[in-house]
Amino acid sequence: MFPVSPNYGSGCPCFPTPCAQAVLGSTSTPVPCPALPACVPPGVLPLSRRPPAWGRAARQPPGLPLALARAFSNNKILVELDESSGVATMKFKSPPVNSLSLDFLTEFCISLEKLENNRACRGVILTSAIPKIFSSGLDITEMCGKSTEHYAEFWRAVQEMWLRVYGCNMVMIAAVNGSSPAGGCLIALSCDYRIMVDNPKFSIGLNETQLGIVAPFWFKDTFVNVVGQRIAERSLQLGALHPAPEALKLGVVDELVPEEKLQERAAAVMAQWLALPDHARQITKSMMRKTVLDRLISHREEDIQHFISFTSKESIQKSLRMYMEMLRKKSG
């Protein structure tokens, strides 16, 4: 049984039976809860309800072999947790280009949830095991010639991935070691800090307009929160992919480092962030992100319907097919 929030009491609508929102450490799917204002201090992240890990010992079931608590490897993402530092690394390894397929997204969310539920973990570094590519963004084949049901399932998974990363209580650092268009860029933008390899051949940005599609409002909101209105407006309309040095200049990433220093630097930045008490940092993060998160949470079904009707249009299908054809010709 998980403990309840310190704010929980007779003033909560759900008193005396604590709802999911009032229960710290609950892993249930995030849903807006009527008890939220009373049970949780204003500004606390609505998604991840794991309690602050700062100063707490790891919660590991007795008898579980230590190795199991430290690492789990799946098909498309390698997860390693260093319990002494409290830092996990999630390494994308889905050849050829780490595209965000339904399977990838599902595995991503499960892996992150596992880490959230492990109190030994306080920070996560996202990076790639595929040379030169961080992530090629949403898997375009998931958006081409599929059923309405498939589009709905896929888009829910994309939403879930963003809600989990953007709303994550843990410190999230993107160690961007390759190109990162569209959905790949969104993952990086959703982290707390972005370090990119100093290589002008690697680019990052929300290039949706180049595919004839439109970045959803929550992609746009996330981008605006990182770079500001003017830069986001220009970059989004042009579907710009910014080479690493330009990405730094515009604030899309926070710093550039030589490739061989990337993991070391990510660990050093993580240590700086983890030096703060978790609860203060988490509440501050929530305060900064809550409005944007709530906007999608309260319009989630509408957003799925919009994606389905937009993607199902013959003109959009044609654009996506032509884009895939262009990629194939380039690679072949």
Ligand SMILES: CC/C=C\CCC/C=C/C(=O)SCCNC(=O)CCNC(=O)[C@H](O)C(C)(C)COP(=O)(O)OP(=O)(O)OC[C@H]1O[C@@H](n2cnc3c(N)ncnc32)[C@H](O)[C@@H]1OP(=O)(O)O
């Ligand atoms: C209402 C809202 C509606 C819609 C919103 C949707 C929002 C969409 C967000 C997205 O993320 S859309 C995806 C955008 N991504 C891209 O534009 C990237 C495209 N890819 C590239 O630019 C390059 O592939 C690269 C990532 C820079 C890597 O280049 P490289 O030369 O190393 O590889 P190559 O191009 O040869 O690709 C290898 C192989 O992979 C296939 N591929 C690449 N990207 C994707 C992808 N995103 N989805 C599916 N498949 C992808 C490519 O076709 C090649 O396949 P092949 O070997 O069979 O030819």
